[in-house]
Amino acid sequence: MVRVNLDIAKSLMTARWQQTGIAAVGVTFSITMFIALLGFMNGLNSMLDGLIINRTAHVRLYNDISPTKNQPIAIGTDSTKEHHFIHSLKATSVRKDIYNAPQIMQALRQDKRVTGIAPRLSAQILYNAGSIDITGVLNGIEADAESNLFHFSDYISRGEAKDLNSIPNAVILGKGVAEKLLVEPGDVVQVTTSLGNKLSLKVVAFFQSGIAEYDKVQSFVSIETVQKLLGVSKSYVSDIQVKLTDITLAPAYAKELSAVYQVNAEDIQTANEQFETGSFIRSLISYAVGITLLIVAGFGIYNILNMMIYEKMDTIAILKATGFSGADVRSIFMYIALSIGLVGGLVGLIIGYVLLRIIDTIPFVTAALPTINTYPVDYNPVYFFIGITFSLITTALAGFFPSRKASIVDPVTIIRGK
């Protein structure tokens, strides 16, 4: 019985294939745009997020320089009733490194929730450029861990990140720093620490993050070089950057680490809240536009089905007279609507995919993003799934009222009316 109804639906559609085709093209167009819009928008989104989030640790452990929370004067007096005029026990003997860093790192490496860790040791330095000193930050890193976890090597605009390990006293200069110092890879730069220690570093590569302010200050050397420069032991580490298997665990994990190891722990969500908000709004806009397109296509289907039903009054009457019930007639027209949605939607998915492929090849060169040469595109299958689901839902809704109208057509008035 279902097959008979399907068969009739098919014949009705093929008899007016131009009309049916136009309705399907409407769906195809909106699904195509939906896919292209979401894929492109989210490609841009993840690129922009990547600017910060890819390079940022999910949890960062460090020792903040801050005065003690338990000021001596507060001990033994009731601060709710009295005002303290003396509350200035400054931070003097605070250590800048993380206490027990090797043990913490070993424990973190064994934790299943952790993908990997990268220790850092930063030092404030001055680049010596002729008679002028330029302030900067020298980041001691483990180049391999940084590249694996935080895409460090993606931001190297000239040279190789791994040269940090193989060449002694190698430095990767920020692009801005290099421009100020007028150096090329292979040249040597002089740096001075705040304590007056001097060191010659060999430039092996340039680093370009896309954020100019950052590139004017930051340079990277191996962690051992900084330890040597500061004259500290091999276990002296100021930051431990942790990457988790699941980024959503970060806030809870940060709290846990902070409590267990008595260090400051900052999670990525707290550190970069504005990026999530931005991504969310951009996604929201693309979904809204996509769904609007689909609704417009839905009205197209609604009109065409309504027209079809007026044209096919005789057919409906004869179907009813020969034993098709109202429910059968309704299902015939629902099949028509859903077929339009399914076929139009599937073709839309294919064209949408092709369109994304084309966008993917369009050159997009910007000095800020050295690793990106074409427009970024996200081929997430979720968009395709949402696209086809929405096209079916919209066409089902668009078909519902015309189908119901067809099902309540009174055959007597049609037959008598001739």
Place this chain on the structure above:
Amino acid sequence: MIKTEPILKANGIEKYFNDPVRVKVLDNICFEIQKGDFVAITGKSGCGKSTLLYILSTLDTDYDGQLWLEGKLTSGKTDKELALIRNQKIGFVFQFHYLLNEFTVLKNVMLPALKLGQKSKEEIEHDAIQNLKLLGMDQKALKNANQLSGGEKQRVAIARALINQPLIIMGDEPTGNLDNKNTDIVYDIFKELSTTFQQTLLIVTHDQEFAAKTHRTLVMEDGRMV
């Protein structure tokens, strides 16, 4: 002789039209049709004979009184049940042929049986070709319905009406739109169905000549049987 159950029995059927004013169009219609009867209902235009046929065929459910088919009351059944009754028990022939132009002649004939779904597609196709043969239309089986002449369409409509071996065939002015030659052909077909196959037929017509050739004629006047 044992009195057999009538195939169709109408008891006190009344119908009003409410628009624009309430008018009684059918008044206390009572009659019976036995198996194998070839009955014509005649009357002047507007006497209510078509209205009666739509009620008898279960298409129109807005009436007072009772209607029995094969001894079963059909009044007050649901749309689905009535659709099944029409599919299984009633064959229709209309004045305006009403074939589905989207389908071939063969498919048109097959559709009610496909809907009933009691036989395989092959059996139904075989039956449909047999019916078309009986009416001399088997040569046109694969043509589209809109490529036929009026007389041919009407013969296909009769083949379709026969496909589920219905209890009764109902015709609403089946010859009303045909020339004399085709009218004769259609009459001969009905006659043959009645005599050879004991097919019960109920034909509404204003063609007195046609009515006179049937077994039994019911005359209506102003919504009443006379």
